[in-house]
Amino acid sequence: MCSEKQKNRDTITELLHGLRNKAFITGSEAVAEAVKRANVDMAIAYPITPQSESMHLVGELFAKGYIRDYYRAENEFAVMAAVHGAALGGGRVFTATSGPGTLRAMEMFPVWAGARQPIVCAFMCRGVSLPPSIQPENIEMGMLLDTGMLMLHAENGQDFFDMILQAYLIAEQPDVHLPVGVFADGFFVTHTREEMRLPPEDCCLPPYDPGFAPVPVFDMETPPMRITRDPLLNKSNFISGNANASWHQEVLAAAERARKHIAQYMGGLLEVENPGAKIFIAASGTAVSQSREALRMMQAEGMDAGLIKIKSIRPFPGSELCKALEAADLVVVPEFNAGGWLAREIRAAIDRNHRVIGAPRVFGGMTMPPWLIVEEVKKALGAGQSRGGC
């Protein structure tokens, strides 16, 4: 909710392109700064490391009058269910979670997408399995790829701030109206202080208007009167099967329609540095920052290499990657997880996919020294780029 101090003016342009002031804050603080400007009606929280601090700060925003309602629910599944209920009631909502919390709440993410709700959720990724780890890792993103929600991956605190506001703008488009997950690698982003540029505090998004939703709000004020908001299509007949399947197709089509809005508000689904290169590093999240350093080291050695920063994981920039990698001989994909979901996605999107090397992969909370990336490039060049493909 815009506080008394905030005014509704042409805030979308101002927020995205207006004057910005310097701030030296953590990624968690950046989340709260974004929520402060997002005109959120309701936020619901449950603590889990490394997310907790951001939702404490969102609670403080509630106490100061920036949000109309906020409470600590009993677990992550309940949080995501309550956020679903709040969105059914026609308001703008926010929540955040991490690793095991994400998986505990898993059933609700396809429900959000199936209910066409423009919920924005921040995911501060971390390890999920036994032995228990709270350390940075983004394997959970691989597990969320097919939930129907849009997925944006922040490289740093600045991205995290910007993407949360951009997420509302994209999610609430009538031709999209889907949940958006904004992902950041836990600790590396959430607990690191960096210089960011923030729009003035008196600038916030215009309020959400459920009248533009492509599905009726569940509030008894939207005709037709008698609504089974979420019909159970459980008859094994052709009509029921078709109705269910076409709904899922529509969810996927809505994600495709998000591309133009991502282009408008985020400047594209990916960014390419040194487009003419033959060797590319392609990454998302904090692996992009490590790749920037690796690129510098390689260029210092006289290697002609480029970098692709993938910002949108869903929708996935398949055609953009095909174009950017048309003349490339080698694509190295460093990741902060054991499964290598990004390399899999890239391999599935481009031709001659033996060019893709799914390495280095670090997990369990390890850091990714840039030289590790450089070594993978050199190893691949030495082996004639035959590793990682068939």
Added chain:
Amino acid sequence: MSKKIITPVASLAHILPEDYRALVEKGPHGKSVGIKDLGSFKEITEEHPHCAGCGVSLGVRLALAALPAPEDTLVVGTPGCSFFALSQTAVNYSNTAFGNQNSVASGLKRMLSIRYPDKDKDVVVMAGDGGIADIGLDMTLHSWFRGEKISTIMLDNEVYGNTGGQESGMSPEGQVLHMAPKGKNFKKIPVFEMARTAGCVYGAKVTIASPKRLGMAVNRAILLARELGPTYVQIYTPCPTNMKFSPADTLRIAKEAGKAHYAFEEFMTEEAALRIAAMEGGLEKEPE
């Protein structure tokens, strides 16, 4: 909300189903009708797919007929047999994941209070015993602990009906059921007693064989939830298919339960009792 909003525009009226038009013409909206007027208005569309003699479908009909303001009521449910009749009622109904109904209702009620600060929007959870007492028990209890202003109505058929007759936490002790091949070895979960402890301001336990009492309990629960806090009604809705009795015997089974383990019970806080007395012109003896 006026009835105008549910009335189809003339040019589209002919393509709307007969059921919908009948709901507009003969529904309970904007009228002061209740259980005693059943049959004179339309609270549900016909031809629901419940089994013959289903207690749950009768429970849904009776509860729906007792809503104080159907035009401003939002029902949240969960997968299971209760869905069939609920999706064909004259009120908005949403069915989400299994067991999360009280969490969904919490978020929904709070958001409606933000969007309609001067209107009463009744958020009612209506779900089976599996959803409320088993998979969703934590969320049921926490919504009560938090004092959410919602009414929870359990349609207790003492079994998982829709999945084919498995044991539920509300099944009677000793009952042989799927997944309880040697008979259930623990008692019915005392949700009614827990409701009082967890902070419900009103609770009632009733069977479908006492429609007037049922109507009174539902009506009280919803009106008290508007003002005071969470309320709970537990309705015995026997399932002939899985409990293996004749569909013709549903009411007899319910009546017998009403004399045994499902005797009518009610609790209320002092404040709730005062409010009921003010609403009903004195706390009269409960109808049969």
